[in-house]
Amino acid sequence: MVKQIRTLSIILLAALLIASCGQANQANTIDYTLTTDMRDGHMVFVGVGGPIDGVVNPTLVGATGTTLEVRLVSSDTAQQNISFPDFHAASANVSGKGNSTTISFFLDHAGNFPYFSNLPGQQQAGMQGVLDVEGGTASSASSA
Numbered sequence: 001m002v003k004q005i006r007t008l009s010i011i012l013l014a015a016l017l018i019a020s021c022g023q024a025n026q027a028n029t030i031d032y033t034l035t036t037d038m039r040d041g042h043m044v045f046v047g048v049g050g051p052i053d054g055v056v057n058p059t060l061v062g063a064t065g066t067t068l069e070v071r072l073v074s075s076d077t078a079q080q081n082i083s084f085p086d087f088h089a090a091s092a093n094v095s096g097k098g099n100s101t102t103i104s105f106f107l108d109h110a111g112n113f114p115y116f117s118n119l120p121g122q123q124q125a126g127m128q129g130v131l132d133v134e135g136g137t138a139s140s141a142s143s144a
């Protein structure tokens with residue numbers, strides 16, 4: 001009986017340890033979903049869910065030491081992507097209503113950084129926003 005209780009205790013402890021590790025990984029990832037759209041004659045990113053829901057070209061907020069994951073959902077047949085050049089990160093191109101691509105990268109420095117579609121003419125047409133990374137030593141990049 002004592003042996004069974006000891007074995008059960010070890011199994012429960014291991015399960016708790018595994019569960020807490022999984023939660024720590026989730027806590028270190030910040031997820032955003034953006035969709036593409038046309039607003040007032042401009043191509044834009046639009047936030048989906050949470051505090052950015054419906055916001056055009058929302059400011060995305062993260063913290064140093066975390067991973068940022070951005071899902072980009074296409075709303076039409078035009079090709080789009082999303083690029084975070086200060087983090088050397090760019091998504092695959094996506095097109096076709098409802099199709100999506102996801103980009104994930106580590107936030108290793110603080111500051112305000114531009115994000116945009118790097119396909120010809122799309123940034124100039126309005127597909128751009130700001131990533132605000134808090135914590136650590138702040139640096140600011142010039143807008144492209």
